Amino acid sequence: MRHAISVLVDNQAGVLSRVIGLFSGRGFNIESLSVAPTLDPTKSKMVITTSGNEQVLEQIKKQLNKLINVIKVIDYMGKEFVEREMILVKVKAKEETRAEVLRIADIFRAKVVDVSSNSYTLALTGDKGKLEGFIEILNPIGIIDFIRTGTVIMEREMHGRRKL
Amino acid sequence: MKKISGAYAFIEALRCEGVRHVFGFPGGAVLDIFDAIMDADDIEFILSRHEQGAVHAADGYARASGDVGVCLVTSGPGATNTVTGIATAYMDSIPMVVFTGQVPTHLIGNDAFQEADIVGITRPCTKHNYLVKNISDLGRVIKEAFYIARTGRSGPVLVDLPKDVMKDTISFKYPDKVEMESYCPTYKGHPGQIKRIVSLILKSKKPVIYAGGGVVHANASKELADFAHRMSLPITTTLMGLGAFPSGDPLSLGMLGMHGTYAANMAVTHTDCLVAIGSRFDDRVTGKIDEFAPKAKIIHIDIDPTSISKNVKVDLPVVGDCKMVLQGMLSQIKEGNDEVKTLNKSIKPWLKRIDTWKREQPLRYSKGTAIKPQYVIEMIDRLTPDNTIISTEVGQNQMWTAQFYKFKEPRLFLTSGGLGTMGYGFPAAIGAQVAFPDRTVIDIAGDGSIQMNIQELATVVQYKLPVKVMILNNGYLGMVRQWQALFYKKRYSHTSLEVSPDYIKLAEAYGAVGIRVNEPSQVEDAIKQALSIKGPVFVDFIVEPEEDVYPMVPAGAPINNMLLV
CATH class of the missing domain: 3.30.70.1150 (ACT-like. Chain A, domain 2)
Known part of the structure; x- marks a missing residue:
């Protein structure tokens, strides 16, 4: 199942690498990725599209939340967007x-x-x-x-x- | 305010964090810090002989004391040599802060002498890491590093310190508090879930607690014991959980998993309610995952949300600190409560069945003419005081210690559980001895593992650390040989250690004492002798060369499928 997840992160050197490293290290898949700073220049927002069963998606979200530089994770599955x-x-x-x-x-x-x-x-x-x-x-x-x-x-x- | 250098500010920060011991090794990029350390009389520096030794010592210090272990090394090779130690601490959730030197900021990225991107290298094996590019960030970063290391699911944090930042000056004030929007661990479990846990246990007929290292980290042993006793619940622990519940207790089943006891593995296979507390369903515990606790409702208490439903589907999860959740559970049940009484009564046939398993298949080994390694460990157990700290290397020595040494309290057993790092035990024992100079500290080693950090003999002699190393010398990389014997038709590919040093002469060469033991009848006296010596001792037990660890669950098999002796 394809999911789009937005990830609000600290806008700092190395943060993208932490997120990408998490996906590659744990064998999760990234279909597409876009990143840019938000209105608040100290934060960036990423949108990652990924796929996997419910359990994998749950892990992805939890693991993202566990990263110290990640502020908020939103899965758009089941939402109007x-x-x-x-x-x-x-x-x-x-x-x-x-x-x-x-x-x-x-x-x-x-x-x-x-x-x-x-x-x-x-x-x-x-x-x-x-x-x-x-x-x-x-x-x-x-x-x-x-x-x-x-x-x-x-x-x-x-x-x-x-x-x- | 008077301006001080980054190096002096660093020392001041350590002081504010209450650091009294630092393990490490100097080098070019950290010359300024080492110069400042000379003036810090209140911080003792312990010089290892290899950076891996320093980082494992900081880890052993943290496991034994519960405080954050601190390690300081130089850039490049100094930093990369710590990676195994950091990964070891990460897998076992050990609070540690590793400071690495770095080339000056203007040279970063230039392939400078002794430059390594250690922040990049350690990203996947630290809880978090930092590169301090500006001296104005130094205080905040160190504050955050210690805070992250010791809170939530604890773990190692690395801080990379470029040389020019350490030379720069600042009017330094260490921050009082941490402000981090994105990091706020959950300690208090959800009260509704806690109620549901208790009622699920009260309804069960065959419950078992499966406790892990999280109980040790949360200092929740007392609450665990209270809860188990009040409800009369049997407990099995993981390798990391040994000591979290006294092994002599009638409710104790010992360790479960690949080399777990028969009773523990059978109980988990037949339970209708598995209560996992601070444990993470590691593959060495579960064996074939589909057949792990197949009849059970699974309750999982863990401080790390990612541990929940990672390997097995959990029926009733609670994210929180083991101690606080257990306190919540205890407040739900009063002694003499009718429901508790009913459970105490209805659980009796189950406890009886467990006792039968215990009696039928206890941990055992056959006696022989050669020294049996299990016997050595039983004797060490018998001859050492209750507060003795035992570290192990990895392999057979580790499993026999887990099986035959009866740990009665937490923080007495230091072992590399997750990563399985050979060479861990000796430096970890050094760290523990630094934390507790008056206690007996023993490393139970194999002749394979001990050689991986044997250079630390110089450290124990220099700092007069009376660590006792008990080598179970079988001439093999024993655990690998055991697998080759069982699953590779006894083709012993490169597991025979055909050349080994004379450990007696080696110990003596460093200024320590060496004792060799060839006969079973000499074991007791040799251990007594070693314990009576004030300084470090190597005891070389020449043991049965092809002794195997049993029970054993073959990799990938369900855990009730045990090879018994």
């Missing part, structure tokens, strides 16, 4: 496929961020499923290169029902 990831894709765009690439970009609401005589570079934001669909559609045309950020995630504000 928004999830976004970004991808940059460089696609072959010869005479006969240029229009097709633009059409696909339009359907997915991707942006053209670079263009050359034989390629387009497209930027797209969305959840994991949307990005994977995009890659799947573009693949037959010829993907030269792509890069994805890790997932970022935020709990939905449920108006009038509960607070974040």
